[in-house]
Amino acid sequence: MRFLEQPRLRPRHSLSARFLVMTLFSMALIAGLARHPAASQQPGSAGAPGGAPSSEPLFGETIEVRVVNVEAVVTDRHGNRVPDLKLEDFRLEVDGKPVKVDYFSEVRGGQAIVGGPGAPSVPGLSDLAPGSAVGTSYLVFVDDYFSVGPRRDEVLRSLRDQLPRLGPEDRMALVAFDGRHVHLLSSWSSSARELAAAIEREIATPTHGLERLVELRAFTATDQHLGEVGHTGARDPILGEKDTVVSKVSTRAALTLEEEGFVDNLVAQFQRGVAAATSTLRSFAAPPGRRVMLLLVGGWPFSPADYALNNVHVPTSRAQQVPHGDVILRPLVETANRIGYTLYPVDVPGVETAAADASAAAPSPTGTYFALREQEHEATLAYLAKATGGRALLNSLRIASLEHVEADTRSYYWLGFTPTWEGKDKRHAIRLEVLRPGTSVRTRDSFADRSRKAEVAMMVEGAMLFGTAPGAPAMPVQLGKPARKGLDEMEVPVTLAIPTLAFTAVPLNGKYAAEIELHVAAEDEHGGRSGVPVLPLKLSSDREPTPGRYIRYQTTLKLRRTGHHLSFAIFDPVSNKITTAEADVKPD
Secondary structure (H helix, E strand, O other): OOOOOOOOOOOOOOHHHOOOOEEEOOOEEEEOOOOOOOOOOOOOOOOOEEOOOOOOOOOOOOOOOOOEEEEEEEEEEOOEEEOOOOOHHHHEEEEEEEEOOOEEEEOOOOOEEOOOOOOOHOHHHHHHHHOEEOOOEEEEEEEEEOOOOOHHHHHHHHHOHHHHHHHOEEEEEEEEEOOOOOEEEEEEEOOOOHHHHHHHEEEEOOOOOOHHHHHHHHHHHHOOOEOOOOHHHHHHOOOEEEEEEEEOOOOOOOOHHHHHHHHHHHHHHHHHHHHHHHHHHHHOOOOEEEEEEEEEOOOOOHHHHHHHHOOOOOOOHOOOOOOOOHHHHHHHHHHHHOEEEEEEEEEEEOOOOOOOOOHHHOOOOOOOOOOOHHHHHHHHHHHHHHHHHHOOOOOHHHOHHHHHHHHHOOOEEEEEEEEOOOOOEEEEEEEEOOOOOOEEEOOOOOOEOOHHHHHHHHHHHHHHHHHHOOOOOOOOEEEOOOOOEEOOOOEEEEEEEEEEEHOOOEEEEOOEEEEEEEEEEEEEEEOEEOOOOOOEEEEOOOOOEEEOOEEEEEEEEEEEOEEEEEEEEEEEEOOEEEEEEEEEEEOO
16 A cells, blocks of 8 residues: 555644654555564553453444433522423523424423423433433543542542432443543443442542642742742641642733743643543443533633632733633533533542632631632532533532432423534534523533534544553554754654554545544643644555555654653544554653
8 A cells, every 4th residue: 555645744832742743654564563563552441450341332432413402400499490391481592593492301300201392302312201211321530630539539439329329220431531541440330339349449549639739839839929928727638738828919911931831731731631521421422311421520720820820810911821711621511512411520629729628718818819729620610510501519519429410410301402513613502591480490501513523633532532442453553762853852753553454445446545544642741732633644555455454654753852652543534443552752
């Protein structure tokens, strides 16, 4: 096989990593792995240590959405649920224009009470006839990257103890994110015993929250522009140190180099966590019944700049330099709203305050700041919940989280409509109004009309985060010796052995042709991550490719001269197959 067209890649810049494909060589068909060993390959694991789940989700599956689900919780002035509403009691608008409701049902106590036009056509739900049981699918995402172990474990033990609350129609799946990969702890299961075992394995897994805490402490200790420093007087239960609240007012129009470096790194970590949660949603896109995601989040600040500086008086020109939570969280919110998940973020909490919750934290001696970093974290949780129609389980609500979510999702109204998909990556606002006086409604606020290009990019990113999927063909990768270029760069030769099973070759003009995409990402040892550039590869052969063989692809990456973790993915648009590989490179 050979290239029909030489692909080229422009340099891509990121927070702390940069790479460039320097040269491309022709590809030759090779017979097996032995001739091109995967000396540097370190595939990620999709399973959990100590036992594999009985069934696996299809990581990176394509989402075919024909309808948009709108689950609505309706309450009176006293917060009580309002039953027996009819379709004519609701008015649904998209972008300010009324839309036709294609199906409608009330679910009360986990039972369908009344059906409406087209009710049985709800995707993933076999029947919405009156009296039928409507289960809930609980997808649990555990953020091990920001969470501190003892606090995470407290929430997990509470979740484990409440598993008997799951009904016969309910199910749960659990995943954990360690900052690099998403690990499958349990696929969908209704067995309290199996799920409890998965939670116990997760409790035995170390977290990385203390590393985030050390990064924050090092930043506050080395930044010489912080100004006045005060103490809350509370003692950190993990480190045994008194919590510090930094108070400073600055009129500088730009961040210092120290501030910019810390904030950029924090944004990259935040984005990585959001990408992991988004990919998890996509990989569990179509369970039956009500779809709920519990996000056990250790510390995602809504405004990374305000969180880092611990200062609400940051000038607007400085704050605009850094993306806020509404931008960073957009992929997660849009994916949840598009495939019908309601988000219930759980305040673990993470590293931002020494107090157990916000109400226990004391203000600084200046009286100006009150648990600002805790407020930043809680603002993220509140935003996720509001945008998807869920609730943020803050402070003491984090314990018995399953009980609170179950109570909130057993009784609701289920509406659905069929939008006109244009694939322009546009966000559409949803407004649901209850016409009965004295009532209020809580539901999702938007959905996104994603393009095919955006869907593929997210799908491939998810496959890279999950690592090698069960049953996927191996793609060996071998790295050559890094060559120093300039003061802070190096060139690394890369050889990929692309399996013929990773792509579909079709007859074309007397030959067999294939068009695939190569995605490459680099993460440096400080957590900085590049974008995911795409190289279109066109292949041609006189003979049909033989299964079990490999295509050798060689290139050179130009990287900053520091340690990197490299991720590669081959995407086949014909079959939607994604094949991944990983390798680590360190400078001489």
